[in-house]
Amino acid sequence: MAETPSRKPRLVPVPSEDAAPFRGQDWLAPNQERPQNPEVDPERLSDVDEWGRSQHLRDILARLYDPIYDRWFRVEWEGFDRIPREGGALLVANHAGAIPADAPCIMHGIERDLGRPVYGLADELFKRIPLVNLGWSRLGGVQAHPDNAYRLLREQGQLVLVFPEGSKGPGKTYGERYQLRRFGRGGFVQIAMRAGVPIVPLAVVGNEETMPIVAKVPALSKALGVPYAPITANMLALGPLGLLVPFPAKMRIRVLDPVVLDVAPDLPRYSRSRIMDTSEAIRHAIQEELYDMLARRKSIWFG
Amino acid sequence: MGRRVLVTGIGTFWGGRVAEALERDPGVDVIVGLGARAPSVELERTEYVKADESYSILSRIVRATGVDTIVHTFLAVDSSQVSSRQMHETNVIGTMNLFAAASQPESRVRNVVVKSSTLVYGSNHADPAWFAEDSRRSARPRHRVERSLLEVEGYVRDYAADNPGVTVSLLRFSNVLGRDIVTPLTRALEAPLVPCVFGYDPRVQFVHERDVVRAITFVLDHDTGGTYNVAGAGVLPWSEVASICGKRLLPLPPAGRIALSGLLHRVGIDLPPEVLDLLTYGRGADNRRLVRAGFDYEFTSAGAVHAFAEASRLRHTVGEHQPYRYERDVEDFFRHSPAVLRSPPG
Numbered sequence: 329m330a331e332t333p334s335r336k337p338r339l340v341p342v343p344s345e346d347a348a349p350f351r352g353q354d355w356l357a358p359n360q361e362r363p364q365n366p367e368v369d370p371e372r373l374s375d376v377d378e379w380g381r382s383q384h385l386r387d388i389l390a391r392l393y394d395p396i397y398d399r400w401f402r403v404e405w406e407g408f409d410r411i412p413r414e415g416g417a418l419l420v421a422n423h424a425g426a427i428p429a430d431a432p433c434i435m436h437g438i439e440r441d442l443g444r445p446v447y448g449l450a451d452e453l454f455k456r457i458p459l460v461n462l463g464w465s466r467l468g469g470v471q472a473h474p475d476n477a478y479r480l481l482r483e484q485g486q487l488v489l490v491f492p493e494g495s496k497g498p499g500k501t502y503g504e505r506y507q508l509r510r511f512g513r514g515g516f517v518q519i520a521m522r523a524g525v526p527i528v529p530l531a532v533v534g535n536e537e538t539m540p541i542v543a544k545v546p547a548l549s550k551a552l553g554v555p556y557a558p559i560t561a562n563m564l565a566l567g568p569l570g571l572l573v574p575f576p577a578k579m580r581i582r583v584l585d586p587v588v589l590d591v592a593p594d595l596p597r598y599s600r601s602r603i604m605d606t607s608e609a610i611r612h613a614i615q616e617e618l619y620d621m622l623a624r625r626k627s628i629w630f631g
Numbered sequence: 632m633g634r635r636v637l638v639t640g641i642g643t644f645w646g647g648r649v650a651e652a653l654e655r656d657p658g659v660d661v662i663v664g665l666g667a668r669a670p671s672v673e674l675e676r677t678e679y680v681k682a683d684e685s686y687s688i689l690s691r692i693v694r695a696t697g698v699d700t701i702v703h704t705f706l707a708v709d710s711s712q713v714s715s716r717q718m719h720e721t722n723v724i725g726t727m728n729l730f731a732a733a734s735q736p737e738s739r740v741r742n743v744v745v746k747s748s749t750l751v752y753g754s755n756h757a758d759p760a761w762f763a764e765d766s767r768r769s770a771r772p773r774h775r776v777e778r779s780l781l782e783v784e785g786y787v788r789d790y791a792a793d794n795p796g797v798t799v800s801l802l803r804f805s806n807v808l809g810r811d812i813v814t815p816l817t818r819a820l821e822a823p824l825v826p827c828v829f830g831y832d833p834r835v836q837f838v839h840e841r842d843v844v845r846a847i848t849f850v851l852d853h854d855t856g857g858t859y860n861v862a863g864a865g866v867l868p869w870s871e872v873a874s875i876c877g878k879r880l881l882p883l884p885p886a887g888r889i890a891l892s893g894l895l896h897r898v899g900i901d902l903p904p905e906v907l908d909l910l911t912y913g914r915g916a917d918n919r920r921l922v923r924a925g926f927d928y929e930f931t932s933a934g935a936v937h938a939f940a941e942a943s944r945l946r947h948t949v950g951e952h953q954p955y956r957y958e959r960d961v962e963d964f965f966r967h968s969p970a971v972l973r974s975p976p977g
Contacts, residue, residue: 369865371933373875376868378915379760380834455756455912458830458885475759475766 379447379480380465386439389467393436400576401534403433404631407583411442411528416481417586418520419446419489421530422508422614423497426558429574430535434489434581435468447480449490453554474519481523482593492516492607495555502540502561506533506622508615514600514607517589521603524593526586529610531617534579537628539570578631582617633660634742634851637698639729640705641679642668644812645746645843649702650677652844656852663696665689666705669957675965679957684725689732693740700742701733702847706783708748710776711815711901722779723786730790733797744800744850745787746843749836749860749916751780751803754908760834761915764803764858774905791856798856802846805862805916806909808935809840810942815906821943822881822900825873826910829882833913834866839930839938846926855924860916863932869910875933876940885911 366372367383376382397403411417419438423430435446449472454464470476472490480486491497492511500509520527541558548557562570587610591598625631636653640646641664651672653659662677664670670679682688684705692698707713707721726745733740752762757769772778784801791799806816819826838861846861873880883891895902902910922928930938965971 366865366867369931369933371931371937372865372867372871374868374871376834376871378834378866380868452757458828462830462832470760471757473757473759473769475761475763479761 376466379468379470379476381445381447381468382466383445385466386445386468390436390440393432394440397433397436397440400574401429401433401538401579402576402631403437403579403581405437405441405581405583408437408441410583410586411438411487412526412586413442413444414485416485416523416525417487418477418481418516418523418525418527419487419530420492420516420527420610420614421489421532421581422506422535422618423491423493424500424505424532424536425498425574426539426541426556426560426562427571427574428491428498428535429538430532430579430581431489431491432467433579434530434532437581438487444487446487446489449477449488451495451555474515474522477519478523481519481525490516490519492611498541499544499556499558500536500541501544502536502542505536505540506618508611508618511607511611514603517603517606517610518598521589521591521598522593522595524589526588527606527610528586529584529614529617531582531584531614531621532579533582533618533621533625534577534628537577538574538579540575575629577628580621580625580631582621584613584617633658634700635659635661635663635696635698636700636702637663637665637692637696638677638702638704639665639684639725640703641670641677642666643704644671645704646670646702647672647674648840648844649704649847650674652848653677653702656848658852661696661698663692663698665692669959671955671957673955674962678966679962684721684728686728686731689728690735693732694735694737697739699739700851701729701740701744702851703729703743703745704847706746706748706780708750708776708780709814710774710903710905715775718776719779723782726783726786730786734790734794740797742798742800742851742854743787743790744802744847745783746847747784747787747801747803748780749803749805749862749914750777750905751784752914752916753777754833754905754912754914756912758912758914761917762860763917764860764920774903774908776903776905798854800850800856801858802850803858803860803916804843804846805836805838805860805914805932807840807843808837808939810938812840815901815903817939817943819900819902819906820872820876820878820939822898823878824881825876825878826883826895826900826902827869827873827880828907828911829884831885831911832868832870833909833911834868834915835872835909835913835932836862836866836915837932837935837939838862839935842928842930842935845929846921849921849926853925855921857920859921859924860918861921862916862918863928863930863935864918865932866913866915867933867936869913872936875936876943883907 366375375384438446447468447470452471455461480488493509496509540561543559545557638650647670664677664679707718755770787801
């Protein structure tokens with residue numbers, strides 16, 4: 329799936345006085361400490377950045393995703409203004425649905441309505457699958473290595489989305505819906521501490537119902553090397569097409585107050601108990617918000 | 632008292648060019664080039680010693696010439712050119728002998744520069760996007776060349792630890808592109824269809840051949856010890872590299888590459904397994920440590936690709952220029968004859 333190069337001549341913009349330092353806009357100092365900004369670098373033919381993300385491709389696919397976002401899932405945000413307009417932040421949310429629709433919705437919503445790119449940290453599994461890894465990285469998927477997160481957050485001041493439940497979240501069956509799984513070992517807190525960025529928790533309702541898992545086949549998942557092999561309600565309704573078509577549940581996303589960690593960045597170690605306390609507090613906060621939103625939700629499909 | 636330099640692998644691509652650059656430096660008094668093959672560039676004041684890298688010869692040379700600088704370029708990183716046993720012999724045993732010779736009591740060595748490769752990081756799916764000099768590999772090395780380079784780096788570290796008075800610079804070079812160098816990647820990019828792995832479009836990084844030689848002389852001039860990644864700024868997807876060279880891609884199936892490699896070999900494209908890994912997952916090396924030490928890159932990764940594409944197009948139009956052929960008698964004349972003026976007249 330080769331990137332079609334654009335050979336249109338590019339107008340190189342004059343750098344503005346208040347250009348953000350880590351967007352690479354000081355292109356007058358080429359090839360030294362700043363990362364190249366592929367959108368203005370005259371030597372580049374495409375705008376694929378160092379993480380594999382292409383704004384150009386993202387814009388094209390965003391137009392296709394708009395109807396899904398607006399009409400199918402009818403995503404509604406609460407507290408959208410709490411997402412920082414500049415600087416790095418670690419967005420943390422609950423994760424659900426056999427093939428989760430929450431990640432694309434969160435990323436699409438923020439990129440469209442706030443105008444900032446969002447990079448989604450995901451398991452290295454994605455990087456291994458042919459073709460899928462291409463689409464995933466072109467849209468902002470980044471493998472969840474702590475060095476990657478540090479560079480994105482601290483050095484480039486980007487928004488990074490992570491799901492601390494990992495694959496345990498989407499692997500929940502319908503009976504366990506909205507009961508948050510353990511937030512890993514608190515790795516996301518340590519990443520935010522080291523990068524010196526706030527954590528912005530998000531509570532997402534509706535993702536569980538887009539592709540609910542009715543049963544799992546452990547033997548198949550072991551054979552395929554995937555975290556879980558689900559039988560979803562969509563598959564029961566639509567057959568094999570069920571893996572591609574999510575149910576039109578209404579998605580609500582509530583942004584909680586950013587958690588500013590009271591520690592110095594760039595330390596080699598952080599107190600393990602502090603990390604676990606913060607992680608548990610955030611998990612609890614998201615869980616409480618979920619209960620609140622679920623209590624107010626009158627209908628799965630219409631909100 | 633100027634520098635007295637020993638360059639290993641004078642007959643290789645890098646040995647000759649490093650010696651060429653050192654010849655232009657007035658602060659270098661003596662250059663001794665050691666290698667199994669004659670140099671392929673025109674050198675004027677480098678003494679060529681045709682020898683293999685056995686310990687006895689190396690120790691005699693180091694003692695007799697009293698060199699204070701060693702530039703070790705004789706590391707094979709292209710596993711399509713040498714057999715694995717030869718690679719082990721060249722890389723590991725040769726380096727071991729070299730450092731043993733440099734550690735002897737009579738040695739006056741004060742500077743050692745070793746040309747290593749970012750192959751030591753490998754290309755795996757669990758890699759971070761950028762490897763810093765102290766980053767760890769994400770998986771154990773599966774390829775012979777990576778294992779031999781890691782062993783070589785082990786020797787370099789041991790030598791540096793045992794000899795704190797010696798400035799040891801370990802330079803890890805990324806994939807080199809340029810006007811003259813031939814590597815599996817350049818051969819792939821000059822093929823009518825550039826091979827790629829189906830379903831993957833990794834980000835790859837390059838360094839220009841001129842920046843390689845400049846980095847080595849920089850590290851000598853500025854006495855910078857330590858480990859450094861030497862790579863052009865930025866990474867670009869393999870498909871874009873092919874587009875810059877004006878070529879289309881030929882996808883190889885991820886499985887069955889071994890079977891296809893026989894076919895590709897016929898066409899002259901040899902893709903060793905570590906290059907296939909690179910074309911699947913890519914590799915980025917963080918080059919900022921050397922930049923902070925004061926080095927100025929001439930080319931970014933994309934710039935190196937453009938330079939390569941231009942040279943390649945020129946080569947296709949006007950053909951190869953004749954490679955330099957080393958003539959023993961002529962070279963001896965240049966070095967030893969009294970008829971040759973040692974300093975310019977007037």
